[in-house]
Amino acid sequence: MHPYHDIPPKSRWKDAVAARSPFDVSDLWDPKFPIAQGTPVVTFGAGVAQQFARALTARGMAWFDAEPAPRIVSKRLAQQFGYRRFSARTAAIDTPSLLLQWLRWAFAEAAIPGEVWIKGERFIDPFRPQIEPDGFASPETVTRMRDLTLAALRDCVTKSEVFVFALGQTESWFHRDGYEYPICPGTAGGTFDRDRHIFVNQRFSQVHAALGEAITLMRRHNPQIRILLTVSPAPLIATNSGDHILVATTQSKSILRAAAAELSAAQAFVDYFPGYEIVSAPTFRGMFLEPDQQSISPAGVDFIMRCFFDAQERMFGMHR
Amino acid sequence: MTVCVIGNSHAGSLLKAFNTLPDARQLDWAFYSAADSYRDNAGLNAIAYDAKQGAFVDFPYHRGNHGPNAVIGNHDCFVLVGAHPAPVRMARWLNQEMSDRFRAAAVAEICRYAPLDRFVRLIRQSSPARILLMTRPAPSRDQPVPGADAAITEELIAEYWATRDVELVRQPAVTMTRDGMTRPAFHKPNDNQHYSPEGAMLALQAVRVALDAPRAVRTS
Incomplete structure (x- = not known):
């Protein structure tokens, strides 16, 4: 007798994967905590977090929109202005260090830089440059509207029970003064300046530390909050690392995946949902990707979310 | 000049x-008028458009020298009335802090969804006639919104319709409170929606003043 003698079928490749159609691969996730129908859930992170929010809402679950658009406004228009995408209008947050920066600002644990970009007669928020299609009317409005988002983010931390964070990538851009931009200046506003703008392809230790600090900060302000991590399966759009994009993507996702595993293994209130594996594993033969091999197809999103809800039901019974 | 008034109650x-x-x-x-914002019980467009005639047909009520159908080509000016939320009501729907561009886009979207939009679209397909638009009067019993918000919203409504070559006829100031609500004296008793006879006379006067003014230059 040895430990592998009694492992369940899901633990053996032959039974769990090789002998099955990809659509029959199951039991991919054993959730640590229930997310019931009325559990307030917030979603942030890479773009895939939006699909998570949509799926939760479609199921009638309590996705918390802390910075809602007026109800009269169509979803299309609201989303064009960054509403109803994430639980606050932070726009995508691809790196844990950027999440930490937003959280520190929200809880007044770090000073917010005064940088504002100019575009014609309008003003761009460097920390969410595409949140408004035409930018804001004045630098004061940039600050004022960001303050609203920071207040909403505070609400997300203090009033929710589950904080979903989709990790996007490790490549990041910093100002030499130490603060981080969500995207490279010059690509969607602002002007790139190689003396001031510094590329950092974050290593495991940096990602792990930032994510750990972000979680600690959130728990400090809400000791009940639980964290559900996932890694966005969407590959990098472009890399500044010098590596081939495929190699850079693999490195990025591997580091994020490892950091998520490390933190999830260390804390009962941190869990990891394997959405990344469902799309990226060779077993699924890329079938959940659109022809550009970058975007996740609606069928892929459905499959991922079905895995999510099935796992919740298997572990904790029907959603109530 | 022929003036065609199309509207609901x-x-x-x-x-x-x-x-x-x-x-x-x-x-x-x-x-030409039809009740309930031109919609029948099923929520469909109760007023049909006959493309061959270039006319809106089957109005339940009409008055004037042009027969039962509102033939677009017969008129130099259209006054579209009602079936469009009042500025103060839209301001209330949008009563939260937001950027100027988002507010403008939201106002434009609400205007586009107003049933009057269909009439504007169809008139403009075949006619350069002048179009004036008068929204519903403001309510008098709603929770007021800051007066500045109502004024900004009214301005945005006017700007939106100007892009469609439509002139907004504003609710007469004398009928309104500082918060942009209708003074109770100018509403029908026990009716939060319609002008009293005095209010309606002032509204008609506002339409006449607008007709006397030169046509506003199209802004886009």
Whole structure:
């Protein structure tokens, strides 16, 4: 007798994967905590977090929109202005260090830089440059509207029970003064300046530390909050690392995946949902990707979310 | 000049005022009205458009010299009345802090969804006629919103319709409170939606003043 003698079928490749159609691969996730129908859930992170929010809402679950658009406004228009995408209008947050920066600002644990970009007669928020299609009317409005988002983010931390964070990538851009931009200046506003703008392809230790600090900060302000991590399966759009994009993507996702595993293994209130594996594993033969091999197809999103809800039901019974 | 008033019950209020205060000038007025924002019980467009005639047909009520169908080519000016939320009501729907561009886009979207939009679209397919638009009067019993918000919203409504070559006829200031609500004296008793006869007369007067003014230059 040895430990592998009694492992369940899901633990053996032959039974769990090789002998099955990809659509029959199951039991991919054993959730640590229930997310019931009325559990307030917030979603942030890479773009895939939006699909998570949509799926939760479609199921009638309590996705918390802390910075809602007026109800009269169509979803299309609201989303064009960054509403109803994430639980606050932070726009995508691809790196844990950027999440930490937003959280520190929200809880007044770090000073917010005064940088504002100019575009014609309008003003761009460097920390969410595409949140408004035409930018804001004045630098004061940039600050004022960001303050609203920071207040909403505070609400997300203090009033929710589950904080979903989709990790996007490790490549990041910093100002030499130490603060981080969500995207490279010059690509969607602002002007790139190689003396001031510094590329950092974050290593495991940096990602792990930032994510750990972000979680600690959130728990400090809400000791009940639980964290559900996932890694966005969407590959990098472009890399500044010098590596081939495929190699850079693999490195990025591997580091994020490892950091998520490390933190999830260390804390009962941190869990990891394997959405990344469902799309990226060779077993699924890329079938959940659109022809550009970058975007996740609606069928892929459905499959991922079905895995999510099935796992919740298997572990904790029907959603109530 | 022929003036074609198309509207719902609010057009009916204008017609009553018109009967009381006939036009001293030699304008040829025609009134076409249908209740409940031109929609039938199924929520469909109750007023059909006959593309062959270029006319809106089957109005339940009409008055004037042009027969039962509102033939677009017969008129130099259209006054579209009601079936469009009042500025103060839209301001209330949008009563939260937001960027100027988002507010403008939201106002434009609400205007586009107003049933009057269909009439504007169809008129503009075949006619350069002048189009004036009068929203529902503001309510008098809603929770007021800051007056500045109502004023900004009214400005944005006017800007949106100007891009469609439509001129907004604003609710007469004398009928309104500082918060942009209708003064109770100018609403029908026990009715938070329609002008009293006095209110309707002032609204009709506002339409006449607008007709006397030169046509606004199209802004885009």
